[in-house]
Structure formats: structure tokens, C-alpha cells
Amino acid sequence: DQQVKQNSPSLSVQEGRISILNCDYTNSMFDYFLWYKKYPAEGPTFLISISSIKDKNEDGRFTVFLNKSAKHLSLHIVPSQPGDSAVYFCAASDGVRGGNTGKLIFGQGTTLQVKP
Amino acid sequence: DVKVTQSSRYLVKRTGEKVFLECVQDMDHENMFWYRQDPGLGLRLIYFSYDVKMKEKGDIPEGYSVSREKKERxxxxxxxxxxxxxxxxxxxxxxxxxxxxxxxxxxxxxxVL
Known part of the structure; x- marks a missing residue:
């Protein structure tokens, strides 16, 4: 039972345009969400996060939006650059309500290709 | 600079062999996790540990075990x-x-061959 889903395995955008990566979740106990970026042959690196008490968090070119009623979050990258080409994973945590274990549930990942 | 190191980048083993994968962190973190990544399946949690000598099963623990004798390893x-x-x-x-x-x-x- 996939609690965190990224339904688009891949996405291709032109350099300079907006990239929008989507993520859906089913567990209403999740209260903290993260995005990770992964290059081939490297471990994932943390990109940006959002708490369930917010609906938007911005860091430079990266913005994460959270729609709790729809159980949906998205990552916007503006403008997209060729160096952004990587696999992006969304992840969710149930925080205090889940016993504060620090566990994350990851989606399947979306491969982003930014074309020059 | 925070760092998590793993003992090998590439390993080839034969069916039936006992395999050890080591992980060391230098950030004095309490929690440590092991995942496997497979195409189309994302990252799946095998085991995690929230303290020395403590371990908890993740989503796919079958066929694996873990050890945490020191906080960093x-x-x-x-x-x-x-x-x-x-x-x-x-x-x-x-x-x-x-x-x-x-x-x-x-x-x-x-x-694994």
C-alpha cells in the first residue's frame, strides 16, 4: 500500500521554464513533507521541506506547495536549469503523532530532464 | 561538513554468501536508517535504529538483519x-x-550473482 505516490515517472522541460513535480499521499497523519534530489551514483540530498501548518515554502528557485484537503504537494522549480536534471523524491513523516521515530515514507521518484 | 560514509560503492557477491554493508556517520545523530532503491519503487525502508543496540523493522526487513553497537555505526x-x-x-x-x-x-x- 503506497502511502506516498509520485504518479509521473518522468518529466521533460526546456531550460528557463517552470518544472512542476507532483506528489500525493493517503495518510492524514503525515504532518511534515520533504523533497530530495538524487543524481546517479550519489545519495539523495535534501532540497526543501514544509510543515502541515503551512501551505507554501520557498527557497530560491524552489517552492513547495501543500494542499492538505487534496492530500497533494508539488515542487515548483523556476527557472529550470540543466543542472536540475535528477530524480526527485517526495517524502512524508507522521512526526509526533507517529511516535517521533524520524521515519520517512518516500514516493517512487520522478526523473526530471531539463533540456538546454 | 556533515558526512555519512558507506564501506563500498560497488559489491559483487554470490548467492548464499553472507554480506556486510557498513555505514558510519560523523554527526552524532541518534537515528540511522537502511533503505534500498529499486527502479519504480522509490526508497524502501529495511531497518532503522533510534539508539545504540536498538533496532526496528521497516517495510521490507525479510532477509536482512542489522547491528548497531556504536552510535556512529x-x-x-x-x-x-x-x-x-x-x-x-x-x-x-x-x-x-x-x-x-x-x-x-x-x-x-x-x-548478487
Whole structure:
């Protein structure tokens, strides 16, 4: 039972345009969400996060939006650059309500290709 | 600079062999995790540990065991490797608590022949 889903395995955008990566979740106990970026042959690196008490968090070119009623979050990258080409994973945590274990549930990942 | 290191980048083992994957972190983190990454399946949690000598099963613990004798070191053990354990293995660590990012090592690409 996939609690965190990224339904688009891949996405291709032109350099300079907006990239929008989507993520859906089913567990209403999740209260903290993260995005990770992964290059081939490297471990994932943390990109940006959002708490369930917010609906938007911005860091430079990266913005994460959270729609709790729809159980949906998205990552916007503006403008997209060729160096952004990587696999992006969304992840969710149930925080205090889940016993504060620090566990994350990851989606399947979306491969982003930014074309020059 | 925070760091999580894994003992090998690439490993090739034979079916039935006992395999040890080592992970060391230098951030004094309480939590440590082992994942495997497979195409189309994302990162799946095998085991995690929130303290020395403590361990909890993740979503796919079958065929694996772990050991955490020291705070900085978390080992993943494949008691008898099988071909379906061919995968990318990723170790991560984080501070105690539910809202802390996990820091990942570079991964070990394990092939079981």
C-alpha cells in the first residue's frame, strides 16, 4: 500500500521554464513533507521541506506547495536549469503523532530532464 | 561538513554468501536508517535504529538483519544473499525527532550473482 505516490515517472522541460513535480499521499497523519534530489551514483540530498501548518515554502528557485484537503504537494522549480536534471523524491513523516521515530515514507521518484 | 560514509560503492557477491554493508556517520545523530532503491519503487525502508543496540523493522526487513553497537555505526547484514537482493543500498542518519531531515550516504550498488 503506497502511502506516498509520485504518479509521473518522468518529466521533460526546456531550460528557463517552470518544472512542476507532483506528489500525493493517503495518510492524514503525515504532518511534515520533504523533497530530495538524487543524481546517479550519489545519495539523495535534501532540497526543501514544509510543515502541515503551512501551505507554501520557498527557497530560491524552489517552492513547495501543500494542499492538505487534496492530500497533494508539488515542487515548483523556476527557472529550470540543466543542472536540475535528477530524480526527485517526495517524502512524508507522521512526526509526533507517529511516535517521533524520524521515519520517512518516500514516493517512487520522478526523473526530471531539463533540456538546454 | 556533515558526512555519512558507506564501506563500498560497488559489491559483487554470490548467492548464499553472507554480506556486510557498513555505514558510519560523523554527526552524532541518534537515528540511522537502511533503505534500498529499486527502479519504480522509490526508497524502501529495511531497518532503522533510534539508539545504540536498538533496532526496528521497516517495510521490507525479510532477509536482512542489522547491528548497531556504536552510535556512529550501523551495519546491514544479508545472512544469505539472493539474486532478488541485487539493488542500491542507501544509509541515512538524522537527529532524534520527527521533523529532521535525513542525511544520506553515497550508496552501495550490490549485485548478487
Amino acid at each position: 550501523f551495519s546491514l547484514i544479508l545472512e544469505s544473499a539472493s539474486t532478488n537482493q541485487t539493488s542500491m543500498y542507501l544509509c541515512a542518519s538524522s537527529l532524534r525527532g520527527g521533523r529532521n531531515e535525513q542525511f544520506f550516504g553515497p550508496g552501495t550498488r550490490l549485485t
